[in-house]
Amino acid sequence: MGITLGANQYGKAENRLVTVSRQGSRHEIRDLTVSTALRGDLADTHLTGDNSKVLATDTQKNTLYAFAKQQPPGQIEEFGLRLARHFTGSFEQITGARVIIDEHAWQRIDDHDHSFARSGEEKRTTTVTVHNGQEWVVSGLRDLVVLKSTGSEFHGFPRDRYTTLPETTDRILATAVTARWRFAHLDVPWDKSFAEARQAMLAAFADTHSLSLQQTLYAMGKAVLEAREEIAEVRLSLPNKHHFPVDLSKFGLDNDNEVFYAADRPYGLIEGTVLREEAPEPGPAWD
Numbered sequence: 001m002g003i004t005l006g007a008n009q010y011g012k013a014e015n016r017l018v019t020v021s022r023q024g025s026r027h028e029i030r031d032l033t034v035s036t037a038l039r040g041d042l043a044d045t046h047l048t049g050d051n052s053k054v055l056a057t058d059t060q061k062n063t064l065y066a067f068a069k070q071q072p073p074g075q076i077e078e079f080g081l082r083l084a085r086h087f088t089g090s091f092e093q094i095t096g097a098r099v100i101i102d103e104h105a106w107q108r109i110d111d112h113d114h115s116f117a118r119s120g121e122e123k124r125t126t127t128v129t130v131h132n133g134q135e136w137v138v139s140g141l142r143d144l145v146v147l148k149s150t151g152s153e154f155h156g157f158p159r160d161r162y163t164t165l166p167e168t169t170d171r172i173l174a175t176a177v178t179a180r181w182r183f184a185h186l187d188v189p190w191d192k193s194f195a196e197a198r199q200a201m202l203a204a205f206a207d208t209h210s211l212s213l214q215q216t217l218y219a220m221g222k223a224v225l226e227a228r229e230e231i232a233e234v235r236l237s238l239p240n241k242h243h244f245p246v247d248l249s250k251f252g253l254d255n256d257n258e259v260f261y262a263a264d265r266p267y268g269l270i271e272g273t274v275l276r277e278e279a280p281e282p283g284p285a286w287d
């Protein structure tokens with residue numbers, strides 16, 4: 001019984017690419033998930049392990065980050081065509097390339113220069129508890145994804161033998177906000193209360209020059225309490241969605257916070273409560 005190699009392709013899937021471009025102090029961001037797949041004369045590696053025709057998937061990944069630096073990605077169709085033409089045009093054995101790109105949409109927060117919110121994933125939430133004739137309401141939201149492309153620093157933390165994180169005075173700060181707030185009383189215009197609490201958090205995120213995500217968390221919780229008197233306590237859970245500048249120096253390219261790798265895990269998880277000192281007891285509200 002004869003056995004033969006059929007159709008095959010290989011590449012780097014789901015590269016997370018975020019680019020920041022600046023017109024003065026006004027930033028534009030692009031957020032793409034890019035997958036590459038190459039086809040061609042690739043029987044040898046499958047049949048004997050001879051890799052002499054294999055353009056490594058790691059190289060494919062580096063190529064898209066370097067391309068993003070050398071020329072703004074432009075429309076995703078243009079970026080895909082540039083990459084696919086490069087792979088098929090540069091290597092004789094590569095006869096086909098497929099580039100799949102998803103673009104994640106961001107909108108400015110209040111027309112801010114460098115603060116953005118991602119459209120589409122957010123949910124408004126509530127938990128209502130009635131117990132022994134008493135009533136509690138905890139409302140909030142989850143998956144409100146926000147990003148600042150500057151105005152965030154992180155330094156001054158202790159260094160031990162396991163510390164490698166460089167100090168930074170300019171980084172991307174991004175998180176997916178989960179917030180829940182507890183009402184002190186229930187005579188509340190629910191829609192208006194929600195809209196103003198949400199807006200207060202967004203404005204605090206955008207306007208706080210952040211020295212840590214913890215500091216931003218406190219500012220967001222405080223803003224909610226200042227905006228709405230009926231809210232007694234806010235609990236926030238903020239994953240630090242790390243964006244690492246890609247080291248392009250190996251390709252002779254600088255990277256002045258323009259091209260980032262958006263890591264999905266692991267992530268820092270910053271959680272905290274901000275409350276009024278005179279807040280009534282929570283009872284079973286959070287349980």
Ligand SMILES: O=c1[nH]c(=O)c2[nH]c(=O)[nH]c2[nH]1
Nearest residue numbers: 154165211212213214240268
């Ligand atoms: O805002 C931050 N808070 C931290 O506690 C932390 N830890 C870390 O590695 N990066 C960051 N960033």
